Amino acid sequence: MRRLERKDMRAFLDKLASAASLVAPVREDGVVVFRPVSSGEQVVLDYVNPVRSAKELFFPQTEVMFRFLPSPVAGITPVQPDRQTVLFGIRPCDLAALSLLDEVFLGGDYRDACWARRRELTTLVGMACEQPDESSCFCTAFGITPGTADGADIMLYPAGEWLGVEVLTPRGQALLDRVLSDGAVALGEIGPPGAASQAGAGGGAGEAGDRLQQEYLKRPVRLGDRLRVGDLAKELDDRFDDPYWEEASRRCLGCGICTYLCPTCHCFLVTDVPKRDDGVRLRCWDSCQFKDFLLMAGGHNPRPTKKERTRQRFMHKLNYFVHRYGRYLCTGCGRCVQHCPVGLDMATVIADLRGVSEHV
Amino acid sequence: MMPHLARIEEIVAETASGDVKTFRVQFLDPETSFSHLPGQCAMVSVLGVGEAMISISSSPTRPRPLELAVKQVGRLTARLHEMEPGDVIGVRGPYGNHFPFEDMKGKDLLFIGGGIGLAPLRSLINYVLDNRGDYGKIDIIYGARSPGDLCFKRELYDVWPLAPDTRVLLTVDRGDEEWKGAVALVPHFLEQVHPEPEGKLAITCGPPIMIKFTLESLKKLGFADEQIVTTLELKMQCGIGKCGRCNIGSRYVCLDGPVFTLAQLETMPAEY
Numbered sequence: 001m002r003r004l005e006r007k008d009m010r011a012f013l014d015k016l017a018s019a020a021s022l023v024a025p026v027r028e029d030g031v032v033v034f035r036p037v038s039s040g041e042q043v044v045l046d047y048v049n050p051v052r053s054a055k056e057l058f059f060p061q062t063e064v065m066f067r068f069l070p071s072p073v074a075g076i077t078p079v080q081p082d083r084q085t086v087l088f089g090i091r092p093c094d095l096a097a098l099s100l101l102d103e104v105f106l107g108g109d110y111r112d113a114c115w116a117r118r119r120e121l122t123t124l125v126g127m128a129c130e131q132p133d134e135s136s137c138f139c140t141a142f143g144i145t146p147g148t149a150d151g152a153d154i155m156l157y158p159a160g161e162w163l164g165v166e167v168l169t170p171r172g173q174a175l176l177d178r179v180l181s182d183g184a185v186a187l188g189e190i191g192p193p194g195a196a197s198q199a200g201a202g203g204g205a206g207e208a209g210d211r212l213q214q215e216y217l218k219r220p221v222r223l224g225d226r227l228r229v230g231d232l233a234k235e236l237d238d239r240f241d242d243p244y245w246e247e248a249s250r251r252c253l254g255c256g257i258c259t260y261l262c263p264t265c266h267c268f269l270v271t272d273v274p275k276r277d278d279g280v281r282l283r284c285w286d287s288c289q290f291k292d293f294l295l296m297a298g299g300h301n302p303r304p305t306k307k308e309r310t311r312q313r314f315m316h317k318l319n320y321f322v323h324r325y326g327r328y329l330c331t332g333c334g335r336c337v338q339h340c341p342v343g344l345d346m347a348t349v350i351a352d353l354r355g356v357s358e359h360v
Numbered sequence: 361m362m363p364h365l366a367r368i369e370e371i372v373a374e375t376a377s378g379d380v381k382t383f384r385v386q387f388l389d390p391e392t393s394f395s396h397l398p399g400q401c402a403m404v405s406v407l408g409v410g411e412a413m414i415s416i417s418s419s420p421t422r423p424r425p426l427e428l429a430v431k432q433v434g435r436l437t438a439r440l441h442e443m444e445p446g447d448v449i450g451v452r453g454p455y456g457n458h459f460p461f462e463d464m465k466g467k468d469l470l471f472i473g474g475g476i477g478l479a480p481l482r483s484l485i486n487y488v489l490d491n492r493g494d495y496g497k498i499d500i501i502y503g504a505r506s507p508g509d510l511c512f513k514r515e516l517y518d519v520w521p522l523a524p525d526t527r528v529l530l531t532v533d534r535g536d537e538e539w540k541g542a543v544a545l546v547p548h549f550l551e552q553v554h555p556e557p558e559g560k561l562a563i564t565c566g567p568p569i570m571i572k573f574t575l576e577s578l579k580k581l582g583f584a585d586e587q588i589v590t591t592l593e594l595k596m597q598c599g600i601g602k603c604g605r606c607n608i609g610s611r612y613v614c615l616d617g618p619v620f621t622l623a624q625l626e627t628m629p630a631e632y
Binding site for chain 2: 283321
């Protein structure tokens, strides 16, 4: 691990922006969101987590899959992203969410070309969480911590006047090499001045970096540390007909905000937009919480009421996905906790299902 | 999710009202790799309207042209029904599992179809008849609302009954002046025919309500859950397990279905 002085952060971001198209947290209309930026000036560093997750960089809310000419001429031209991108400031929960969505989009017999291409083109610069939100973050319930760097190419660990910089992949190293190439930004060694700068002089710098990392891995996450997920997936095998679903669903508004902000929700619909002579086929985010999500031509709807739709969302994440992929489809990012207008969020539902109430 | 372009060669009106048509299509690029198994489906595009999952009604033993029997029920199928020979659609797939035609070898087969539900069964029926020696006796029970609503009439009357050891037993909900056959709902008719379950596999497809009562009738006749095979359909957008729509519990109809045994269905939530 190396050391980046906080005063050099803007210059570091400027270099990232010149190395590739940079996407980073910015404040827009009072909330923090990931946006393309052209300089370090625009980037906010005092954020807990952008309100919208990082999934939209790889799975946009609306995405053109191809252009077409309709019958009788008929032709199809695929649209493929081609820009090298750096995503700066992604948190451990969103990193974990990307790896869960990799299971969906890249696993099995069918590889999703659009997702794969964006993943290949994007270098991830992660940011460990200095201050997880007291009332909404619960990543530790799913084994993720404020310092979990899995999936990042480079991970940054804030440490007061400086940040620890850990390179995790060759892609991360290549990016860092480009950033440092002209000497405008330099990384220092961690540890007491002098002692650590002597190459091969011992483990001082390494130990200090490890300590910083360990401290992040063990950093408390109030809500997550209290939620005990345990064998919930297995328990839910027998709870499809639990009266809880009906009861919990009564307060759902069906607004779908949980699914839109969730970093792991991936339902989409496909729609054609015809123009005068040609058109595009789009895929757009969709929500299992909408009443016509499963409405079929002919009028049949297997999930006609909020009970079925509420059950579908939570069972999918806490049971069905575990059966299919061996992992829970939630990373405890807390966005649903913060934004569900009626408090029907993942932390609440887990606590309810486990019969514990101390989480708030 | 990129469709292959395919030209409609021929359109056959299956029903008197024309609400079911069979589309015979050829891929524009003859090199297109697309080889299906009986029971598999394809995502069919009408460019400018969208895509829908349609079962393939031709047998893999007669691979081209690909045949898709489509009932007009919604927006996409309405536009498809307006198309003419020479028009170009998109086809991708094949998707899903298939009828267990290997496990069926040596067994007697009882097909029970209702309305457009005969479309996926037809793929298997023609496959079995093209490999006639591998299978035992074949009974095809098929019903529709009225005589005019029976699909694949040429095969029902002139082809399948002439195959060795093969019976075609037709019924309608409502007859007309010319109809001399049975008038009964498919599940009732099935009970009248009273097939013995020994050494037999029942394969059924039709409207959900028909399937529901047919399964009950089959159980009444002594068929075990493992002897009953059916197909499910749910709304789909991708066909490849990503859009999150067609799951029943942890299974996706597009990947793990559409073909399920009743034994499998009994282990799944009844949310379809």
